[in-house]
Structures are given as C-alpha cells and as structure tokens.
Amino acid sequence: MNQKIKKQFEAGTEVITTCTATSGNPPADLLWTIGDKDITHFSENTTTETGDDTRLHNTESRLMYAFNASDDQQYLKCESFQHDSLTSRSSLVLMNVQHVPVIQAIVVDSWEGNTVVVECLATANPDDVIYSWESDHGQTGNTGTSNKWELIDDDDDDEVTVTCNARNSIDSTSLTEIVKKPYIPTVPIPTENLYTSKKK
CATH class of the missing domain: 2.60.40.10 (Immunoglobulins)
Structure with a gap:
C-alpha cells in the first residue's frame, strides 16, 4: 500500500530524508525518485540483520537532496525492490517547494x-x-x-x-x-486550374 503525505520546504535547502525497508530476504534495494527524475545517487544505503534471524535484513536509505523549483508539486518516492519476487512497496511524499x-x-x-x-x-x-x-x-x-x-x-x-x-x-x-509584432502570413487562394495534368 502506498502512503501519501505532504511536506513543505524552501528551494535550495538541503533536506535529509530516510526510508527503511524491514525484514527483507534478500536485502531490499531502495530507489528514490522525484517526479520522473531518479535521484537515488544522492542517497546512502546501509543494511543490518534483523535481530537473531540472520535470514532477514533491514535496509535504510539516507537521502541528502536540495529541492528546487522544478520539484514543486512533484511526488518524492522511495521504493523498495526485491529482486527475486519482483514485489515492491513505496512511500509517496508530495513536495511543496517554496521558491x-x-x-x-x-x-x-x-x-x-x-x-x-x-x-x-x-x-x-x-x-x-x-x-x-x-x-x-x-x-x-x-x-x-x-x-x-x-x-x-x-x-x-x-x-x-x-x-x-x-x-x-x-x-x-x-x-x-x-x-x-506578430504577422499572420497571407496565403493566396488556389484557383481551379492552378495545377493541371495531361492524360496520355
């Protein structure tokens, strides 16, 4: 299920945001997007084991990103991705970027x-x-x-x-x-015999 919330920031301010995927096997990949733009390269991921069960892993991604005017009213999305099952969960945040x-x-x-x-x-x-x-x-x-x-x-x-x-x-x-000043071009009206062809 997608969770949708709204956050307000001022453009140019670097914001640190975290996203966590728990109890994954194998460990989840966490991907970040804002609108259609992939910003995963602004994040750092860490993976730890879940308690005593070494089969399960928690993954945390820490995004450090300065939002700009083009990000206003776009959804920031963190998506966890499991390679083997191809299932994903995501969290959406509507960015209200003041600029x-x-x-x-x-x-x-x-x-x-x-x-x-x-x-x-x-x-x-x-x-x-x-x-x-x-x-x-x-x-x-x-x-x-x-x-x-x-x-x-x-x-x-x-x-x-x-x-x-x-x-x-x-x-x-x-x-x-x-x-x-814009000018509308003048286009002559074609006459009936403007183009003719001869039949052989």
Whole structure:
C-alpha cells in the first residue's frame, strides 16, 4: 500500500530524508525518485540483520537532496525492490517547494497599432506574485497581481525590449526579452486550374 503525505520546504535547502525497508530476504534495494527524475545517487544505503534471524535484513536509505523549483508539486518516492519476487512497496511524499518566481517567457497578448499588451509567464510558490515592468524606451509600470502590461511602441518599429520583474514573499526575479509584432502570413487562394495534368 502506498502512503501519501505532504511536506513543505524552501528551494535550495538541503533536506535529509530516510526510508527503511524491514525484514527483507534478500536485502531490499531502495530507489528514490522525484517526479520522473531518479535521484537515488544522492542517497546512502546501509543494511543490518534483523535481530537473531540472520535470514532477514533491514535496509535504510539516507537521502541528502536540495529541492528546487522544478520539484514543486512533484511526488518524492522511495521504493523498495526485491529482486527475486519482483514485489515492491513505496512511500509517496508530495513536495511543496517554496521558491522565487520562475519566468518562462514574455509573450505578446495583443498588438493593435502601436499599443502593445505583453504577458509574463511565471510560476511561483507561494503564488502571491507582484509584477512590475520596464521597456527600452523608458516606460515603466506596476500591474500588481496581473501578469499583463500595456505599453506603447514609441518608434513604431514593430519590436520592443521588455523587462518583467516578478516578486513573491520569498524573493524576486526578472527576465528581459525582445518582443516582436506578430504577422499572420497571407496565403493566396488556389484557383481551379492552378495545377493541371495531361492524360496520355
């Protein structure tokens, strides 16, 4: 049976976690994963005999790992594995990893004339993110919890350099990107006799 619990940590903090498999014969292998990522190499295993019965063994694995933003809301899993019977038991821990905002991109939400609305795509934990902005033309803005900002393309050259600053209760981060006006390509409508073939 899988056991599921939830733990909260701050990103970058090394956490020591132990997992134990008891009374195994042969001794169990203990494997660690976070989401789809194998992190067993961050652990150390020790095996001891169970009391007076030398046939049975306890295995303890000690994981030393610093969780990061990509681990947030992922399950930390410790799985014991018996080679001969191919049976396993596992324990799942949902990781609530608090981290500064991670900005993936700044994208154009709309571009009408020289009025531009950009959107800052970010994730954070906690998600109490406050946004502020700058452009290469000296424009600035504070949009509070909204991740969208309206600005003007002053020189009407269909591109502008924008900086998004995202701050939560942990810390702040920023990203600067050049955004360009999107254009929908014009595709001619094929005429009925555009392609013809001759029958022999």
